[in-house]
Amino acid sequence: MLSVHHASLTLDGRRLLDDVSLDCPAGSLTALIGPNGAGKSTLLGLMAGDRSPSDGHVAINECPVAAYSVRELAAWRAVMPQDSVLRFAYRVEEVVRMGRALRDLPPDDDERTIGTAMRDVEIEPLAQRNAMTLSGGEQARTTFARVRVQQTPILLLDEPTAALDLRHQERLLQRSADWAAQGHCVVAVMHDLNLAAAHADRLALLDQGRLIAHGRPWDVLESGQLEAIYRQPVCVMRHPERDCPVVVTTTPTDVKRARSTNADMETPT
Amino acid sequence: MTTLTSTLMPSRSSALHRLYTGLLLAMLAGLVVSVMSGVVQVPSQELLAALIAPFSGTTMQTGSESGVAHAVLWELRLPRALMALLIGASLAMAGAAMQGLFGNPLADPGIVGVSSGASLGAVMIIVLRIDVLGAWTLPVGAFCSGFVTTWLIYLLARPSQFEGDNARLLLIGIAINAVAGAMTGYLTYLASVEQLESLMFWSMGSLASVGWTPVLTVAPLALVGLVLLRRQAIPLDLLALGERQARHAGVDVTRLRRRLIALTALLTAAAVAFTGTIGFIGLVVPHLMRTLIGPGHRHLLPLSAIGGGLLLMLADLGARSLDPPNEIPIGILTASLGGPFFLWLVARRQAGGGH
Numbered sequence: 001m002l003s004v005h006h007a008s009l010t011l012d013g014r015r016l017l018d019d020v021s022l023d024c025p026a027g028s029l030t031a032l033i034g035p036n037g038a039g040k041s042t043l044l045g046l047m048a049g050d051r052s053p054s055d056g057h058v059a060i061n062e063c064p065v066a067a068y069s070v071r072e073l074a075a076w077r078a079v080m081p082q083d084s085v086l087r088f089a090y091r092v093e094e095v096v097r098m099g100r101a102l103r104d105l106p107p108d109d110d111e112r113t114i115g116t117a118m119r120d121v122e123i124e125p126l127a128q129r130n131a132m133t134l135s136g137g138e139q140a141r142t143t144f145a146r147v148r149v150q151q152t153p154i155l156l157l158d159e160p161t162a163a164l165d166l167r168h169q170e171r172l173l174q175r176s177a178d179w180a181a182q183g184h185c186v187v188a189v190m191h192d193l194n195l196a197a198a199h200a201d202r203l204a205l206l207d208q209g210r211l212i213a214h215g216r217p218w219d220v221l222e223s224g225q226l227e228a229i230y231r232q233p234v235c236v237m238r239h240p241e242r243d244c245p246v247v248v249t250t251t252p253t254d255v256k257r258a259r260s261t262n263a264d265m266e267t268p269t
Numbered sequence: 270m271t272t273l274t275s276t277l278m279p280s281r282s283s284a285l286h287r288l289y290t291g292l293l294l295a296m297l298a299g300l301v302v303s304v305m306s307g308v309v310q311v312p313s314q315e316l317l318a319a320l321i322a323p324f325s326g327t328t329m330q331t332g333s334e335s336g337v338a339h340a341v342l343w344e345l346r347l348p349r350a351l352m353a354l355l356i357g358a359s360l361a362m363a364g365a366a367m368q369g370l371f372g373n374p375l376a377d378p379g380i381v382g383v384s385s386g387a388s389l390g391a392v393m394i395i396v397l398r399i400d401v402l403g404a405w406t407l408p409v410g411a412f413c414s415g416f417v418t419t420w421l422i423y424l425l426a427r428p429s430q431f432e433g434d435n436a437r438l439l440l441i442g443i444a445i446n447a448v449a450g451a452m453t454g455y456l457t458y459l460a461s462v463e464q465l466e467s468l469m470f471w472s473m474g475s476l477a478s479v480g481w482t483p484v485l486t487v488a489p490l491a492l493v494g495l496v497l498l499r500r501q502a503i504p505l506d507l508l509a510l511g512e513r514q515a516r517h518a519g520v521d522v523t524r525l526r527r528r529l530i531a532l533t534a535l536l537t538a539a540a541v542a543f544t545g546t547i548g549f550i551g552l553v554v555p556h557l558m559r560t561l562i563g564p565g566h567r568h569l570l571p572l573s574a575i576g577g578g579l580l581l582m583l584a585d586l587g588a589r590s591l592d593p594p595n596e597i598p599i600g601i602l603t604a605s606l607g608g609p610f611f612l613w614l615v616a617r618r619q620a621g622g623g624h
Contacts, residue, residue, distance in 0.1 A: 050516075075519075081513065085511035089564055094565060
């Protein structure tokens with residue numbers, strides 16, 4: 001459904017993406033993971049059609065993204081950005097409604113779809129609130145509801161859970177996974193490896209603009225590989241309930257050594 | 270909360286309904302008052318007779334008392350009041366569109382250079398005694414130079430080539446506005462005394478010399494502009510999400526921006542061409558409407574047009590009846606009402622934390 005073919009992007013002489021090829025089929029939730037500056041959001045931007053790659057191309061339904069008009073693209077993919085902007089005091093319900101404003105969808109379904117999307121992220125009680133006065137998490141939930149009512153085959157999420165509390169992180173990703181299971185294609189940039197492992201069926205690990213690994217969580221979240229890329233010792237364990245890996249950080253040996261040396265120095269001899 | 274939601278919705282739409290009705294009735298009443306009052310003293314029963322004459326089929330003898338009443342009402346006051354409605358509506362709706370485009374409640378139609386360009390054109394025509402089209406030179410020249418200035422700003426900013434570059438458009442607009450202002454100032458400095466007089470009329474705005482010809486010239490431009498601008502309501506709403514997200518939701522931002530700027534230039538240039546620059550309507554009216562009905566452009570655009578027309582018609586009524594038989598320049602009146610009103614809005618926002 002959504003595929004990236006040998007995409008590279010160079011901006012101001014910096015290689016942001018280097019020959020990335022990635023296929024995100026319908027019915028899957030792919031999480032893009034990797035350290036800061038790895039190119040996750042840049043890759044998502046290419047998928048969204050915000051920029052064209054310097055080399056290679058991105059295709060939606062076998063057709064290059066650049067060939068779609070703005071309006072056509074909005075029927076194929078919805079994008080949840082990292083930070084939501086709102087410039088006038090619209091009400092929450094009006095903001096959610098905007099997701100459908102330029103879609104040619106049956107108006108009879110509007111109320112039901114909007115209601116469901118708002119219930120899913122529990123923002124119904126805020127429906128009449130001024131959307132400019134929301135907290136970060138409430139904003140993110142409103143934005144998620146807005147991109148959901150756009151009802152597109154492809155859903156692109158840029159760190160959707162960054163501002164959310166535990167309950168809403170779970171709910172939002174659960175909804176995204178359900179959406180994928182119904183035959184849609186979901187791609188999400190994620191920082192939290194454990195949320196990614198628990199909800200995504202594929203992980204794409206990026207580092208310095210290159211795709212390092214792509215596959216099922218158990219295959220990608222391998223401690224040696226993570227330690228090399230994140231430059232941080234980790235321990236990969238099995239989740240007590242779910243069949244997925246859990247990554248916890250451990251203390252680097254040099255820090256341990258420094259601490260023990262400090263302790264030695266502070267101990268009067 | 271759910272019950273609150275369902276009870277809020279109908280009251281909101283009936284409030285909208287009341288606002289539309291109220292403003293339209295006020296507009297009608299204002300129109301009647303405008304044609305009934307003025308410097309020329311005509312007995313009111315004759316004015317009334319003249320008012321209903323075309324509808325009752327009575328013919329008027331020219332030269333008689335009732336003929337004077339007819340001429341004053343139909344040839345002087347009515348076109349003038351209609352012109353005020355057209356210009357006020359154009360400026361206010363264009364202001365609402367520019368505030369939406371720039372995401373800034375302080376934007377006004379002049380932001381894209383059309384007013385300063387039109388002023389420069391008018392001053393050039395007056396001071397350099399350009400007279401190629403006779404009486405039409407000034408309005409046509411002002412309209413064209415306003416339009417060309419906006420086009421120049423758009424061309425220099427070339428916002429389509431840059432990601433999200435309303436800021437660039439704004440900065441180049443400020444620069445071009447300053448240059449146009451300086452040139453206008455220099456030409457004013459060169460002007461003779463009688464030229465200064467007509468310059469003053471232009472820069473402060475006046476509806477004094479408006480007859481049917483200007484009204485019938487401006488009306489089609491204004492109506493086409495208003496109708497086309499009204500159709501941009503949905504994309505303007507989505508633009509509140511920021512340019513990138515509006516694009517994701519299906520708005521071709523580059524095209525929308527070009528359309529909005531072109532329509533604003535059209536409406537503003539047509540509005541100022543005959544009457545000179547009239548400030549504050551385009552800034553204050555959309556702002557006021559937004560505090561009354563919220564930011565949704567589906568109602569904000571038409572209500573701004575209605576409110577702007579009403580306000581300018583009332584301002585013109587004030588301009589010609591506050592200091593008879595003299596006329597206060599209407600630009601001075603709108604600014605002196607608009608300034609304090611704007612202060613009040615800002616203070617209210619600070620205190621209430623509302624819109």
